[in-house]
Amino acid sequence: MTEQWQPSACILCECNCGIVVHVEDRRLVKIRGDKDHPASRGYTCNKALRLDHYQNNRARLTSPLRRRPDGGFEEIDWDTAISEIAAGFKRIARTYGGDKIFYYGGGGQGNHLGGAYSSAFLKPLGSHYRSNALAQEKTGEAWVDAQLYGGHTRGEFEHAEVSVFVGKNPWMSHSIPRARVVLNDIAKDPGRSMIVIDPVLTDTAKMADFHLRTRPGTDAWCLAALAAVLVQENLCDERFLADHVNGADVVRDVLREIPVPEYAQHCGVDEELIRAVARRIGTASSVSVFEDLGVQQGPNSTLCSYLDKLLWILTGNFAKRGGQHLHSTFGPIMRHTPEVGRTPVTGAPIVAGLVPGNVIADEILTDHPDRFRAMIVESTNPAHSLADSARCRAAFASLELLVVIDVAMTETARLAHYVLPAASQFEKPEATFFNLEFPHNTFHLRHPLMDPLPGTLPEPEIWARLVRALGVVDDAELEPLRAAARRGRDEFTTAFLQAMAANPELNKVLPYVLYETLGPTLPDGLRGAAALWGLAQRAAMTYPDAIRRAGHADGNALFDAILTSRSGVTFTVHEYADDFALISHPDRRIALEIPELLDDLRGLAAGPTPLTTPEFPIVLSAGERRAYTANDIIRDPAWRKRDGHGALRVSVEDAAELGLVDGGRARIITATGSAEATVEITEAMLPGHASLPNGFGVDYPDDDTAAPRVTGVAPNELTAAGWRDRYAATPWHKHVPARLEPVPADG
Numbered sequence: 001m002t003e004q005w006q007p008s009a010c011i012l013c014e015c016n017c018g019i020v021v022h023v024e025d026r027r028l029v030k031i032r033g034d035k036d037h038p039a040s041r042g043y044t045c046n047k048a049l050r051l052d053h054y055q056n057n058r059a060r061l062t063s064p065l066r067r068r069p070d071g072g073f074e075e076i077d078w079d080t081a082i083s084e085i086a087a088g089f090k091r092i093a094r095t096y097g098g099d100k101i102f103y104y105g106g107g108g109q110g111n112h113l114g115g116a117y118s119s120a121f122l123k124p125l126g127s128h129y130r131s132n133a134l135a136q137e138k139t140g141e142a143w144v145d146a147q148l149y150g151g152h153t154r155g156e157f158e159h160a161e162v163s164v165f166v167g168k169n170p171w172m173s174h175s176i177p178r179a180r181v182v183l184n185d186i187a188k189d190p191g192r193s194m195i196v197i198d199p200v201l202t203d204t205a206k207m208a209d210f211h212l213r214t215r216p217g218t219d220a221w222c223l224a225a226l227a228a229v230l231v232q233e234n235l236c237d238e239r240f241l242a243d244h245v246n247g248a249d250v251v252r253d254v255l256r257e258i259p260v261p262e263y264a265q266h267c268g269v270d271e272e273l274i275r276a277v278a279r280r281i282g283t284a285s286s287v288s289v290f291e292d293l294g295v296q297q298g299p300n301s302t303l304c305s306y307l308d309k310l311l312w313i314l315t316g317n318f319a320k321r322g323g324q325h326l327h328s329t330f331g332p333i334m335r336h337t338p339e340v341g342r343t344p345v346t347g348a349p350i351v352a353g354l355v356p357g358n359v360i361a362d363e364i365l366t367d368h369p370d371r372f373r374a375m376i377v378e379s380t381n382p383a384h385s386l387a388d389s390a391r392c393r394a395a396f397a398s399l400e401l402l403v404v405i406d407v408a409m410t411e412t413a414r415l416a417h418y419v420l421p422a423a424s425q426f427e428k429p430e431a432t433f434f435n436l437e438f439p440h441n442t443f444h445l446r447h448p449l450m451d452p453l454p455g456t457l458p459e460p461e462i463w464a465r466l467v468r469a470l471g472v473v474d475d476a477e478l479e480p481l482r483a484a485a486r487r488g489r490d491e492f493t494t495a496f497l498q499a500m501a502a503n504p505e506l507n508k509v510l511p512y513v514l515y516e517t518l519g520p521t522l523p524d525g526l527r528g529a530a531a532l533w534g535l536a537q538r539a540a541m542t543y544p545d546a547i548r549r550a551g552h553a554d555g556n557a558l559f560d561a562i563l564t565s566r567s568g569v570t571f572t573v574h575e576y577a578d579d580f581a582l583i584s585h586p587d588r589r590i591a592l593e594i595p596e597l598l599d600d601l602r603g604l605a606a607g608p609t610p611l612t613t614p615e616f617p618i619v620l621s622a623g624e625r626r627a628y629t630a631n632d633i634i635r636d637p638a639w640r641k642r643d644g645h646g647a648l649r650v651s652v653e654d655a656a657e658l659g660l661v662d663g664g665r666a667r668i669i670t671a672t673g674s675a676e677a678t679v680e681i682t683e684a685m686l687p688g689h690a691s692l693p694n695g696f697g698v699d700y701p702d703d704d705t706a707a708p709r710v711t712g713v714a715p716n717e718l719t720a721a722g723w724r725d726r727y728a729a730t731p732w733h734k735h736v737p738a739r740l741e742p743v744p745a746d747g
Helices: 046-050 078-096 119-125 139-148 179-188 203-207 219-232 238-244 248-256 260-267 271-283 301-314 357-364 389-398 459-470 475-487 489-502 504-517 531-542 544-549 555-564 578-582 595-606 652-658
Strands: 005-009 018-024 027-033 065-067 073-075 101-104 129-131 153-155 162-166 193-197 210-212 287-291 324-326 374-378 401-406 418-421 440-443 569-573 618-624 648-650 665-669 674-681 689-693 699-701 708-710 736-743
Touching: 027 046, 065 078, 078 101, 078 119, 078 374, 078 401, 078 418, 078 459, 101 119, 101 357, 119 459, 119 504, 139 301, 153 287, 162 271, 162 301, 179 193, 179 203, 193 203, 193 219, 193 271, 210 271, 219 248, 219 260, 219 271, 219 301, 219 595, 248 301, 248 595, 260 271, 287 301, 287 324, 301 595, 324 578, 357 389, 459 504, 475 489, 475 504, 489 504, 489 555, 504 531, 531 544, 531 555, 544 569, 555 569, 648 652, 648 665, 652 674, 652 736
Parallel strands: 101 129, 101 374, 162 193, 162 287, 193 210, 374 401, 401 418, 618 689, 648 674
Antiparallel strands: 005 018, 018 027, 065 073, 065 418, 153 324, 440 569, 618 736, 648 689, 665 674, 665 736, 699 708
C-alpha cells in the first residue's frame, strides 16, 4: 500500500468496518476494505464506498450560528458563541437547577469519542438527565440483560451451528463483523442452519433454512411456542441449567402450560415448522441469537427480548464456541442495571440511564416546575428521529435555550438558539464504543484524514472551551499534570492519581483534565484521544488477564497500542470460561426468573389484541433498513444508486385491493400525520403490512443558492409517541396503524 492510502473506518453502522482511503483535495476519491483491521479483515459493504457524500456536501456548517429575533440565523465568532452559551446554561442552572438541562447525544454510528467529553461540561452544572438513539431501541433488552446476567451478550455467529435472527436482517443492517461473508458461509454449509423470525421476506430470510414468517406484532407468541417446545419435548440442557442457572424450574413450569398449536395459529406460522425449528435449536452443538429493531420497536418488545434469550439459555448455549457470550467493553455505552429511575414530569422509566425518547416532548411541553428548560444536542437529530416529529419540534422550539453541535444544519439545528459546527468524522480523531465481540474484542482509534474544515472544531475542543467558560477549574492546578505528561506515561499516571485523591472535584471534569494535560503531548493531531487513556486504565483493571492475552502489559501499554495501531487493535482476548466471570451476580449464575415478564408470558394465553382498526387497517413499519439507507448521516440524496425516493413497499394483495400501482403514488395516513410516497409492489410483504425506509425526509439544497428540498418520507411524521413498550417506553415504529390510498396520476 502506498502512502496515499490512509486507514480509517466506515461510520454508517455499528460495525464500523475498517477501510483505507485515498484522499485528494479533501475528497475521499477511493475507498476499499482494510485487510489489516482485526475485526473486518478487508470486508466492507457497498455503503462505505459512498462516504464522500457525507464528507463533502453543501449542507456542511462552517461558522457558529445564533438565532436572530426574526427567527433567522446570523454568523458569530467562536468566542462570542462559547461565552454566550456558557452564560446561558449557567443562568438556567442558577435559576431552575442544573437538572433542568437535558442532554441528547453522545455520538452517532461512528462518533462516540466527542461525546465522552460532554460530562465535563454537564456535571458541574448539575445536569444528569440524558438520552440518545439507544433509548429508541435497546433499553428493553438492556433491562432484561441486567436481570439475567448483568451485561450485554453477542452471538459468535462465525462459528455457530445454528444462527437465529429475530426481527433482524443482517444482510442489510449488518451489526456483526463481516456480515455477508458469515451469512454466505452459513448458507453454503449443509451442517449449519440459519433461522429467521420476521414477517418480511428479507434478503436474510431468502437465505435461511427456516423462515418463521410471523404476522406483524405476534413475535411473542412464536418465541413462546419455540421455548415451550424446548421444555415440553425435553430439549433443555439439564446439566447446564443445574450448574449455572437459577429459577429455571419456575420458567419451565410456565412454558409447560403453553398450547403450542394455539400459539402457532396466533402468529400465523405452521405448528410443525415451529416444532422443527425448536428441535434444530435444541439438538445443535452451538446456537447464537440476534434480536433487533423488528421486535425491539414493536408490541411486547421487552417480553420478546426475554423470550429469545430463553432459546439459548435453556439449551445451554453459553460460554462455548459458537454460542452466546458476555463480552468486555472499552467505553460502556449503556448501564446494565435492573434499577429503573423515573423522569421528573411524566414518571416514565429511565432504563440504562437513558430517558425514553417517546416522553421527551411531554417532559418539556408542560407547566410542571421540574420540566426541562434547556437542552444541548450533539451529533444527532431528535426532531427527525423521535416519534411524532411535529410535537418534538413544538417542544424544542419552546425551550429557553437549545444548543446543537453538528456538522450540518439538521432539522433539530433549525430550532436551536445556537448551532456549533463540528469537524467531520474524518477531520478529527474518532472512535466508537460498539466493542461487542468475544473472544477477541477490538477498538479502533481513527486518525484524522485531513485538517478540520475552516470554521469548524472537533467536539472535544468545543466541550473544552465551554468548560473553560464555566470557570470551574483553576488552570494553575493542572500545571503539575501537564509537566508530568511531558515526562512520560508512568509519571503522568502517578501524578494523575495523586491529583484526583487531593481534589475529588476534578472527577467531575475528568475528560477535560485529560484533554488539557495529557492531550497536548499526543502525536499527529490526536489530542482528542486523551480521554481514551482513562478508559484504557479501567479496561486493564477490569479485564487484566484478557488484556495481557491480547499483548498489553497494562493500561499505559494498551493506550499506546491504541494510538499507534492505525487499523485498530485487539484489546482483550478471552477464554470461554471467562463468560461466567463476566456475569455480574455474586454467585456468577444466570437469574432466569423475571416475575413481571413471566406474568406477561402467562398473559399471552388471551391471544393477540388487534392494534389496527377499520380506519387504519394496515401495519406500517416505519424505518426499514435498505441497501442505500443510513439514518440521516448522509443528507445528500445523490449517494443512493437505487430506491432514490424511498419507496413504500406493499404486498401484491393489498395493491390489488386498494388500487395501488407499482411506481405510482400512495398516500399514507396515520393518527399522527400523512405523507405521499412512491409505491413498490413486492411479494416480500405480507397482506396488511407495508414498510417505509429510514434515512429519508431530510432536506438538502439543490445548489448553493436554492432552498432545501426534501426527498422521500420522514417516517416520524407518521409515528405516535404514545405507542410504546410499557417497560422501557421504546417506540413501536415497526407497528404503526395506517391507511393507504392511491394518489391519482394527475393529483
